Amino acid sequence: MSITTVRPLGFFVSLAALLVVACALPHFANRGVVFLAGVVATNIVFGIAFNFAFAKAGVLSFGHAMFFAVGAYATAYLILNHSWMPFLLILLIALACGALLALVTALLALRRAGGVSFAVITLALGALVHVLITKMTVLGRNDGLAGVARPPLDFGVFSVPLAVGDNYYYFLVVTCALAVVLMWFLWSNRFGRSLQTVKSDPARAGFLGVDVNAKRLKAFVISGTMAALAGALFAPWAQIVSPELALWTQSTMPLLFALLGGSAFYLGPAVGAILFGFLDYGTRTMVGVSDLMVGGLLLAVVLAVPGGMLGMLSALWTRMTVKRETTNAKLSEARP
Amino acid sequence: MAGDLLTILFNAMTWSMATFLVASGLTIVFGILHVLNFSHGGFFMIGAYVAYTVLTYFGFEVPLWAYLAASFIAAIATGVAGVGVDALIFRRLQNVEGVYVLIATYALLLVCDGFVKLVWGLNYLGASPPNGLLDAIFLGDAILPTYSLFVIGCGLLVFVLLECILNHTSVGRTLQAIAIDPWMARAVGIDVSAVYRGTVIAGFSLAGLAGGLLVANQSLSPELAHIYILQAFGVVIIGGMGSIRGAFIASIFLGLVEAISATHLPNYPGVLFFATIALVLVIRPQGLLGKEATA
Amino acid sequence: MSVQATTPEGGRQMLEARKVFKNYGPIKVLKNVDLDLADGERHVVIGPNGAGKSTLFKVLSGEVQPTAGTITLRGEDVSSMPGFKRVRKGVGRTFQVARIFLEMSALDNVIVSIEARDANEGKSRGFFTLSSAPDVIEEATSILGELGLTKIAETQAAVLSHGDRKRLELAMSLALRPKILMLDEPTAGMSPTDRLAAVNLIDKIVRENKLSLLLTEHDMGVVFQLGTRLSVLHYGEIVVSGLPEDVRANPLVREIYLGRKSGHA
Numbered sequence A: 001m002s003i004t005t006v007r008p009l010g011f012f013v014s015l016a017a018l019l020v021v022a023c024a025l026p027h028f029a030n031r032g033v034v035f036l037a038g039v040v041a042t043n044i045v046f047g048i049a050f051n052f053a054f055a056k057a058g059v060l061s062f063g064h065a066m067f068f069a070v071g072a073y074a075t076a077y078l079i080l081n082h083s084w085m086p087f088l089l090i091l092l093i094a095l096a097c098g099a100l101l102a103l104v105t106a107l108l109a110l111r112r113a114g115g116v117s118f119a120v121i122t123l124a125l126g127a128l129v130h131v132l133i134t135k136m137t138v139l140g141r142n143d144g145l146a147g148v149a150r151p152p153l154d155f156g157v158f159s160v161p162l163a164v165g166d167n168y169y170y171f172l173v174v175t176c177a178l179a180v181v182l183m184w185f186l187w188s189n190r191f192g193r194s195l196q197t198v199k200s201d202p203a204r205a206g207f208l209g210v211d212v213n214a215k216r217l218k219a220f221v222i223s224g225t226m227a228a229l230a231g232a233l234f235a236p237w238a239q240i241v242s243p244e245l246a247l248w249t250q251s252t253m254p255l256l257f258a259l260l261g262g263s264a265f266y267l268g269p270a271v272g273a274i275l276f277g278f279l280d281y282g283t284r285t286m287v288g289v290s291d292l293m294v295g296g297l298l299l300a301v302v303l304a305v306p307g308g309m310l311g312m313l314s315a316l317w318t319r320m321t322v323k324r325e326t327t328n329a330k331l332s333e334a335r336p
Numbered sequence B: 001m002a003g004d005l006l007t008i009l010f011n012a013m014t015w016s017m018a019t020f021l022v023a024s025g026l027t028i029v030f031g032i033l034h035v036l037n038f039s040h041g042g043f044f045m046i047g048a049y050v051a052y053t054v055l056t057y058f059g060f061e062v063p064l065w066a067y068l069a070a071s072f073i074a075a076i077a078t079g080v081a082g083v084g085v086d087a088l089i090f091r092r093l094q095n096v097e098g099v100y101v102l103i104a105t106y107a108l109l110l111v112c113d114g115f116v117k118l119v120w121g122l123n124y125l126g127a128s129p130p131n132g133l134l135d136a137i138f139l140g141d142a143i144l145p146t147y148s149l150f151v152i153g154c155g156l157l158v159f160v161l162l163e164c165i166l167n168h169t170s171v172g173r174t175l176q177a178i179a180i181d182p183w184m185a186r187a188v189g190i191d192v193s194a195v196y197r198g199t200v201i202a203g204f205s206l207a208g209l210a211g212g213l214l215v216a217n218q219s220l221s222p223e224l225a226h227i228y229i230l231q232a233f234g235v236v237i238i239g240g241m242g243s244i245r246g247a248f249i250a251s252i253f254l255g256l257v258e259a260i261s262a263t264h265l266p267n268y269p270g271v272l273f274f275a276t277i278a279l280v281l282v283i284r285p286q287g288l289l290g291k292e293a294t295a
Numbered sequence C: 001m002s003v004q005a006t007t008p009e010g011g012r013q014m015l016e017a018r019k020v021f022k023n024y025g026p027i028k029v030l031k032n033v034d035l036d037l038a039d040g041e042r043h044v045v046i047g048p049n050g051a052g053k054s055t056l057f058k059v060l061s062g063e064v065q066p067t068a069g070t071i072t073l074r075g076e077d078v079s080s081m082p083g084f085k086r087v088r089k090g091v092g093r094t095f096q097v098a099r100i101f102l103e104m105s106a107l108d109n110v111i112v113s114i115e116a117r118d119a120n121e122g123k124s125r126g127f128f129t130l131s132s133a134p135d136v137i138e139e140a141t142s143i144l145g146e147l148g149l150t151k152i153a154e155t156q157a158a159v160l161s162h163g164d165r166k167r168l169e170l171a172m173s174l175a176l177r178p179k180i181l182m183l184d185e186p187t188a189g190m191s192p193t194d195r196l197a198a199v200n201l202i203d204k205i206v207r208e209n210k211l212s213l214l215l216t217e218h219d220m221g222v223v224f225q226l227g228t229r230l231s232v233l234h235y236g237e238i239v240v241s242g243l244p245e246d247v248r249a250n251p252l253v254r255e256i257y258l259g260r261k262s263g264h265a
Helices: A008-028 A031-057 A065-081 A087-110 A115-135 A167-188 A190-200 A202-206 A212-238 A248-261 A268-283 A289-303 A308-334 B002-033 B039-058 B064-095 B098-120 B146-168 B170-180 B182-187 B192-213 B224-239 B244-264 B271-283 C053-061 C083-088 C106-120 C134-146 C162-175 C192-208 C220-226 C244-249 C251-258
Strands: B136-139 B142-145 C013-024 C027-038 C042-046 C068-073 C091-094 C180-184 C212-216 C229-234 C237-242
Touching: A008 A031, A008 A167, A031 A167, A031 A190, A031 A212, A031 A248, A031 A268, A065 A087, A065 A115, A065 A212, A065 A248, A087 A115, A087 A212, A087 B271, A115 A248, A115 B098, A115 B224, A115 B271, A167 A190, A167 A212, A190 A202, A190 A212, A190 C106, A202 A212, A202 C083, A248 A268, A248 A289, A248 A308, A248 B098, A268 A289, A268 A308, A289 B064, A289 B098, B002 B039, B002 B142, B002 B146, B002 B170, B002 B192, B002 B224, B002 B244, B039 B064, B039 B098, B039 B192, B039 B224, B064 B098, B064 B192, B098 B224, B136 B146, B142 B146, B146 B170, B146 B244, B170 B182, B170 B192, B182 B192, B224 B244, B224 B271, B244 B271, C013 C053, C013 C212, C027 C042, C027 C053, C027 C212, C027 C237, C042 C053, C042 C220, C053 C091, C053 C180, C053 C212, C083 C091, C091 C162, C106 C134, C106 C162, C134 C162, C162 C180, C162 C192, C192 C220, C220 C244, C229 C244, C229 C251, C237 C244, C237 C251, C244 C251
Parallel strands: C042 C212, C042 C229, C091 C180, C180 C212
Antiparallel strands: B136 B142, C013 C027, C013 C068, C229 C237
């Protein structure tokens, strides 16, 4: 699998398939499932955004929920208090907040802290964001912000009323798909390749003239911004935002998605998010099982299946094709 | 005024020594195995809960010996659990890439959280200090609870013991050698693997012991692991990874920071803590006592 | 304590180090080092183990900052410039143990090197352009050909032999189109046959691309085959510097290498 010759077909076909399934869902599934699908869609963006920093730039963050929460809260706040703003502008501002937070985090800690210290710093910062949210009255403190409406999408000439029927669902799914495509380009083009060199051997990358610190910073900012987008799209979907969104348990989610699905694969976090959606739905009523499940799954993946689901499938595929080739070779030898 | 100051300093020291009790185990495991064990906080918490359960048999009047016994039982419980965790997980992590080791220990922390929630539930639990440590010493205006003195005493004792063992015994010197160059240690015949195993189990036992000793220090909730591990990490980052002395000094330093935060910024807990860690990272990335990083 | 046997002729200085000191805490690794690299020169630095050759390389290439002294690159002061910026000024560097991207194929390694060069020169690429440009792939293929690595172009770098890895690293450095090539023990760990091939290869590349070469070496055969100038580093100081034949005949150098106590600290 060469990173210099990119074949877009596999990706676009997979994404198209997912989109088709997602858009068909409201026609035959109940409300609960549709709601879950919307959440999974934002989780996919969240997971891929996290994985962008983790797998492509080698930066592990234990506080990514803070970006999701910042995006969600910014959107909720603006919709509730400044409803005159066009929805797209609100989303843009939410993105900017995420980008700013990521920039500050990276400038503060990325250059000076090694991988372990940086991970801990993000954990501490995430905890701080959570505490600050619970203290701010304007953000609803422990109760959060409820009643977040789904504003119309105003294009000047016409506007799409997202509050009507399943309109917001389709908007959500399509926007998530666009975000996934955007990040895919960054993952696969020359920028993504240079990130790969930074992750692979930072010293060698440096001696190819690559500004390693700048690249890592860019990757982290992209990651944080896209995570904020996931949160921003989530707020009008769930119509309520609460401080739990910034809790450290939420920060482990994208990590789990990425590892479960296979962090070396661009769509790995998507696979992980979908899988986890099923699992979580099935166990949502049991107290403590969620932590056990997430922790247990992560351990299992790290110790036994580090390549995740897609890694396993890929290895299986390689073994089968090799077997087929050797079988063919043997057959052609046997033929007189 | 002086009484207030004394109370604040005293509270700071209590926080410092409590944190040091947790951070010391973390530091030792990191120093020797070079693994930052997130689950150390989880086992600390489980130790506290186990001690709590033992203490409930004594009702309201807990004799001092019972309190200490409960701590030791907690240490044994976590030690035994540590044997299993070591065999199943830590041993397998030796060939795993650094980032994934971090993730694995974090996952283990989550498992501890889930375990505690499942067994003891989500509610806050409280244990009271044992008889003999229920009153306070009054120095002028200052109120110094004897239990807090106990905590400070424990922290100081652990520090002195560790310093003695590491720097003045052959066992300690062996450990330092293994920490610096395990390959060489193996070459001179030291069973490094056995030392690693022993260190992991000792680390978990210490976590459980700390949990038991500190069970009356705060209320118990499944959040305890995360709270203490963050504090411990702050200490390790500021003190320099793997340095007991650094951890001790950093604990005191951060304890003062926390005390200032509690009195002057009570509505923004954690802000000063985070700001301090960030500042130290900016000014001196290797921590107060850490060595300058090589290229 | 620096003995200048001869001065380089003609051309401007590609690289100049003046009064360079490097301390690691209390340990003084480099003391008052002066070094020149003229245009087209092949300057070899030799010295016993522990003399400070690796540190000298690190300081010159920008991997670490000197404690004191100046480093000039074609007249420009780069003493506080980080390594990646010096690379953009025309410095290519290899490491004692070849640093390559292990999970990529040999060809991909060279391709990303060319792409890094393009990025450094500000050549923009479309955001939506995914695969590497055909001319980049072509250039990479030809560079691999120049270094005799065409056969292993598609092989993953991780499985390459030691000698092939060093050649690949050389290819990657070449892809940057440097003016100065800094090679850290380029023939270390090679068999005599490989070594001979490596020396011929380096010689050809330096000649064809009109590069200036700075290298450290242990093998005296390589030193005399390649070098136009020789400097001896001893306990962090340049004790002799000049034409290889002159340096070889220098009694001081004999003392250093034959180990007779000479009163040096």
